[in-house]
Amino acid sequence: MSPAMSTVSLTDEQRRYLDHLRVQRRLAERTLTLYTEALQRLTGFASAQGLDLLRLSAHQARRGLAKLHAEKLKPRTLALILSAWRGWYRWLGQQGLVDANPIADLHAPKQGRPLPKALGVDDAVRLAEHHQDATDPVAEALERCLVELLYGSGLRVSELVGLDLRHHASSAGWIVPDAAEAQVLGKGAKRRAVPLGGPSLAALQQWLAVRGQWAAADEPALLVGPRGRRLSADQVRKRLKQRALAAGMPTHVHPHMLRHSFASHLLQSSGDLRAVQELLGHANISTTQVYTRLDFQHLAKVYDAAHPRARKK
Template sequence: MKNEKVTKITFSDFQQSLDCFYRYLQQEKGLSLHTQKNYKHQLKIVTSHLIQMGVKKWKQVDSRKVRQLVSKGMRQGMKASCLATRLSSLRSFLDFLILRGELSINPAKEVSAPRRERPLPKNLDINEIFQLLEINDNNPLSIRDRAMMELMYGSGLRLAEMVNINTHDISACMGEIRVLGKGNKERKVPFTGLAKTWVKKWIKVRVQFAKHNENALFTSKLGVRISHRNVQKRLTEWGKKQSVPSRISPHKLRHSFATHMLESSSNLRAVQELLGHENISTTQIYTHLDFQHLSKVYDQAHPRAKKRKE
């Protein structure tokens, strides 16, 4: 009975500070009811765990206790995103206690949430790429759109890099294009094959749209540099027109370029340079896709794998 009484008193002491925090969220922060409900749910669980650890006051919560909370969640199979939400709720509450003068430091800020699994980028297979790019319409805007898609897939460009290309950035004789990547870092990418063919076709009809002194390679019907949103919209429309099963986006064309290059060459460093990745760890995500490809080939070709499937 004595233990039960201590637990009740301890929980009541925790609840008093929590209620003040909830009023603060509602009255001063003006958070939505949904967000407030999430805070209450997460902090209720945290409080229960702390009581089980023998914590009686918020001042007794240190970084070791917070790590124990995270470890317990991981043992219970919580997703990294859910643990991050729980830890964020605790950080906000402890910041509130600092604001009230009840704490001097926030121990939850010393603890990092588990790293979330990075989703594998989605790419188009070769057949889908050919189906998408089989556009032989002589309409100038169709020529422009195919040139953009051929260039993004042919050179692995980011959307912003492609949109920002100026006419003087192209060196047809050298077979390269100068692009400005993330962090204003300049690099040169190959400019050959069908990408080169269709960009040249677009340049011939570009004069029908581009305003005087407009330097942008790709322009809209208004004669100015085409917008990111316009490119995304046009690619989505072409995906539907060409009856491609997958949804088309600039990112997918870039990811498809990287995946297909890696499958063909297995040269991670070269793909890193072509994509303009500062760290090779960013490019390594495509090795997972390459492994998926190899696994599929293995399952289809290896005698023992085929027998197992049968």
């Protein structure tokens, strides 16, 4: 929290609302911190203007938004602040403390959708095939397997760590080596099958051959850490970051970058947007279409480098 924000006192109603979010809604601490700062901004604005927050009009709220614009805040930040304000006034209405929500019709400006960052094909292959630690074959097999599954099948990190060795009643996902596929549980509790390519199957078999050296006897998870239990998403991020640094990657590599790389490289090769949508588990094809922009970027670079008419005189 910024020093300026920490000097603004919350109202009793705002504290009660934040307690409601913490206890009833179980929001994460980071989200609660951001909502606290947003409500402090609102209180600071109202105090400076001599306004009563419980009688704030839509016109006055619009002036508050204009002040935020003047601070040159990013659209995403503005959207979060307005969401906190809107939620508070909605809660006040439920408590019978206000008659209308003055934030109801206020919206942050739309922001341009950033292109996902993807590795080049050569870099992705180099990361997968890099031998980081020959002195620890179990760790090496684990990291090779997780990279191949993230890049070879386009899994989310949550889907990766949720994989079990085999299907049982509480499985979020599981592998089916004989069918060269994995069953995963994606967003919205939607299940899908993803194929396992040759390199993924090879890495999987290499890991399964040594998994027993780490795994606890009763652990159903496919990927486990040295303590024998299911690997966490943070552990995957840490291991991937270390492997990428050791492999000399030109940029910070995180699990979702390998998912982006999977989608981008598959689209470059096949041009089949609908198939990429199915493999990624996107509910809406518009989410997948961002990769057509990434693919166009790649094609533009090829054109600039190779076509005679693209070369500058």
